[in-house]
Amino acid sequence: MSAETIRGKQSISFREAPHIVSRASIVGKKEGEGPLGNLFDRVEEDPMLGQASWEEAESALQKQAARLAMEKAGPGVPPVRYLFSGDLLGQLIATSFGVMDLKLPLFGLYGACSTIGEALMLGAMTVQGGYSDAVLALTSSHFGSAEKQFRFPLAYGNQRPLSATWTVTGSGAFVLAHSGGKARVTGATPGRVVDYGLKDSMNMGACMAPAACDTICAHLEDFGRTPQDYDYIITGDLGSVGQTLLLELAGKRGFDLEGRHLDCGMLIFDSKAQDTHAGGSGCACSAVTLASYILPKIESGEWRRVLFVPTGALLSTVSYNEGQSVPGIAHAVVIEYC
Amino acid sequence: MSAETIRGKQSISFREAPHIVSRASIVGKKEGEGPLGNLFDRVEEDPMLGQASWEEAESALQKQAARLAMEKAGPGVPPVRYLFSGDLLGQLIATSFGVMDLKLPLFGLYGACSTIGEALMLGAMTVQGGYSDAVLALTSSHFGSAEKQFRFPLAYGNQRPLSATWTVTGSGAFVLAHSGGKARVTGATPGRVVDYGLKDSMNMGACMAPAACDTICAHLEDFGRTPQDYDYIITGDLGSVGQTLLLELAGKRGFDLEGRHLDCGMLIFDSKAQDTHAGGSGCACSAVTLASYILPKIESGEWRRVLFVPTGALLSTVSYNEGQSVPGIAHAVVIEYC
Numbered sequence: 001m002s003a004e005t006i007r008g009k010q011s012i013s014f015r016e017a018p019h020i021v022s023r024a025s026i027v028g029k030k031e032g033e034g035p036l037g038n039l040f041d042r043v044e045e046d047p048m049l050g051q052a053s054w055e056e057a058e059s060a061l062q063k064q065a066a067r068l069a070m071e072k073a074g075p076g077v078p079p080v081r082y083l084f085s086g087d088l089l090g091q092l093i094a095t096s097f098g099v100m101d102l103k104l105p106l107f108g109l110y111g112a113c114s115t116i117g118e119a120l121m122l123g124a125m126t127v128q129g130g131y132s133d134a135v136l137a138l139t140s141s142h143f144g145s146a147e148k149q150f151r152f153p154l155a156y157g158n159q160r161p162l163s164a165t166w167t168v169t170g171s172g173a174f175v176l177a178h179s180g181g182k183a184r185v186t187g188a189t190p191g192r193v194v195d196y197g198l199k200d201s202m203n204m205g206a207c208m209a210p211a212a213c214d215t216i217c218a219h220l221e222d223f224g225r226t227p228q229d230y231d232y233i234i235t236g237d238l239g240s241v242g243q244t245l246l247l248e249l250a251g252k253r254g255f256d257l258e259g260r261h262l263d264c265g266m267l268i269f270d271s272k273a274q275d276t277h278a279g280g281s282g283c284a285c286s287a288v289t290l291a292s293y294i295l296p297k298i299e300s301g302e303w304r305r306v307l308f309v310p311t312g313a314l315l316s317t318v319s320y321n322e323g324q325s326v327p328g329i330a331h332a333v334v335i336e337y338c
Numbered sequence: 339m340s341a342e343t344i345r346g347k348q349s350i351s352f353r354e355a356p357h358i359v360s361r362a363s364i365v366g367k368k369e370g371e372g373p374l375g376n377l378f379d380r381v382e383e384d385p386m387l388g389q390a391s392w393e394e395a396e397s398a399l400q401k402q403a404a405r406l407a408m409e410k411a412g413p414g415v416p417p418v419r420y421l422f423s424g425d426l427l428g429q430l431i432a433t434s435f436g437v438m439d440l441k442l443p444l445f446g447l448y449g450a451c452s453t454i455g456e457a458l459m460l461g462a463m464t465v466q467g468g469y470s471d472a473v474l475a476l477t478s479s480h481f482g483s484a485e486k487q488f489r490f491p492l493a494y495g496n497q498r499p500l501s502a503t504w505t506v507t508g509s510g511a512f513v514l515a516h517s518g519g520k521a522r523v524t525g526a527t528p529g530r531v532v533d534y535g536l537k538d539s540m541n542m543g544a545c546m547a548p549a550a551c552d553t554i555c556a557h558l559e560d561f562g563r564t565p566q567d568y569d570y571i572i573t574g575d576l577g578s579v580g581q582t583l584l585l586e587l588a589g590k591r592g593f594d595l596e597g598r599h600l601d602c603g604m605l606i607f608d609s610k611a612q613d614t615h616a617g618g619s620g621c622a623c624s625a626v627t628l629a630s631y632i633l634p635k636i637e638s639g640e641w642r643r644v645l646f647v648p649t650g651a652l653l654s655t656v657s658y659n660e661g662q663s664v665p666g667i668a669h670a671v672v673i674e675y676c
Contacts, residue, residue, distance in 0.1 A: 010419075089428075090654040093654045093657040097662065106667065107456060110429065132343060149428075
């Protein structure tokens with residue numbers, strides 16, 4: 001048995017920690033104009049990527065990011081055997097149509113905007129478990145396809161409350177393998193569905209903060225660590241509203257995250273200059289921020305250990321219109337310099 | 339390294355094959371009136387299960403099946419640590435709202451009607467990998483919520499072509515652990531997305547048959563076996579139209595499945611008497627047939643080895659209305675008597 005699970009609890013500690021051997025980030029124009037603009041592998045000026053629909057454009061992003069990550073892994077890394085991928089759209093159509101040409105066995109995942117966390121965890125479990133020497137973790141989101149799926153036709157020019165977030169257009173891809181590169185996945189805490197009964201789909205940060213708190217606290221308790229054992233604890237897309245709530249909720253559980261917390265949604269856009277309100281969101285938000293900003297800091301040794309916690313809001317227009325609440329989920333992955 | 343992967347190919351052979359230690363099947367009234375009616379654990383006469391919507395009814399099915407499977411596992415089985423579940427609805431709302439009260443870490447999955455295959459594979463990988471002593475694999479579908487999601491309001495009384503299938507109302511749940519019970523998962527072949535360009539969402543059997551063929555042939559080639567090495571190769575929900583195509587396509591690849599192939603969609607309904615046309619479909623179709631009909635035959639030793647191949651049609655109303663094709667995916671799991 002090569003894995004060390006933390007018994008009776010939620011977490012996994014990887015004894016032979018899989019390495020993140022390559023990473024790719026492809027984003028849209030608006031993301032390219034944001035604070036991380038220079039760090040992305042590729043910025044696509046055309047939001048349609050030459051395709052006929054938003055959904056096909058998102059599929060094109062996935063295909064490009066997957067190919068780039070495998071290309072960057074180079075010939076020293078074994079061939080990718082399995083693909084872990086998902087997106088926000090109903091029945092994962094961005095994924096199904098995006099990855100078809102790769103001809104890789106696919107584990108389709110849905111964790112809303114936490115999907116890349118789920119993909120990295122399952123990918124690491126697969127590599128350490130000996131089921132594949134290399135796997136690909138992949139996800140995407142697109143502003144146009146997400147607005148169409150969840151909100152209003154773009155042509156309405158609908159106004160958005162200040163608690164709303166802006167779906168990131170992009171795709172992030174990562175190759176995991178036994179060795180190579182300077183960052184590895186040393187632990188994971190898969191999250192539970194947490195529902196505080198909030199019903200505002202325009203305030204997803206507040207809906208997800210309790211789930212982020214649940215997973216982060218479970219993680220710290222399982223590993224017997226404090227926030228100070230991490231350079232940063234980095235959530236996916238809580239935005240500014242969700243961050244305030246997370247700090248308060250974690251404080252009540254006895255964990256002071258002040259000064260240790262970052263949020264990809266707050267890093268990716270300049271919310272005032274770019275008019276993105278509470279911040280960025282979408283599966284790509286945490287994935288491209290990990291690929292472009294977080295991993296380079298770990299690989300250079302500037303950061304030694306990060307808790308990466310993508311967060312997801314679990315809703316559909318059907319559940320929302322039927323008056324259901326918006327529960328959250330968050331998956332935590334420990335990434336360390338090596 | 340405890341897993342034996344078949345290098346350069348698609349499959350996994352489990353050296354310490356995880357056992358399916360319990361199984362639960364809960365279905366609706368129509369399924370209860372079908373040929374397997376007496377074999378299900380529970381038949382719900384009320385299609386709403388006392389809930390306010392089809393979606394909440396489906397969530398209730400998941401919750402009941404999950405609880406029943408864990409109850410049936412009994413005190414000798416370690417507590418379930420992780421849950422692998424998904425459903426057909428956009429953003430997996432049947433799952434999110436169904437499993438919340440279980441308070442288990444959730445890996446949300448989407449493989450359309452192949453989801454239980456994906457859940458069983460990942461569950462077996464998790465148990466053998468030492469990440470958990472017991473996991474739960476779960477899925478559901480509901481005729482009402484699926485028609486609302488994919489087709490027409492029920493009140494229209496819309497006519498259906500003879501190639502159409504009938505979404506099974508139900509939920510199937512399975513506990514996997516290191517030991518216990520008389521059936522185990524000895525191998526797996528995760529499937530790829532396969533697209534023959536068919537565009538008829540009312541003929542999903544034809545859309546999925548190429549994927550079923552791709553996975554079954556890859557499996558047989560990887561393991562160096564013939565169809566005769568299995569008592570049966572049992573697909574999820576190809577129905578009668580898809581079966582004909584599968585036999586033809588597999589024949590062209592050199593594998594004669596004649597007399598060795600069964601399909602859960604053809605087993606679960608009496609298509610003439612119950613007016614279900616080509617057969618049953620939906621995530622629950624293969625899951626409840628496995629729980630009620632296939633596993634008992636394996637556990638009794640009547641069947642020694644089965645290749646269980648749930649099949650999924652990858653479409654959403656968005657992709658369909660935008661003129662996209664309906665690709666398929668199929669995940670194969672080897673289940674053996676022990």
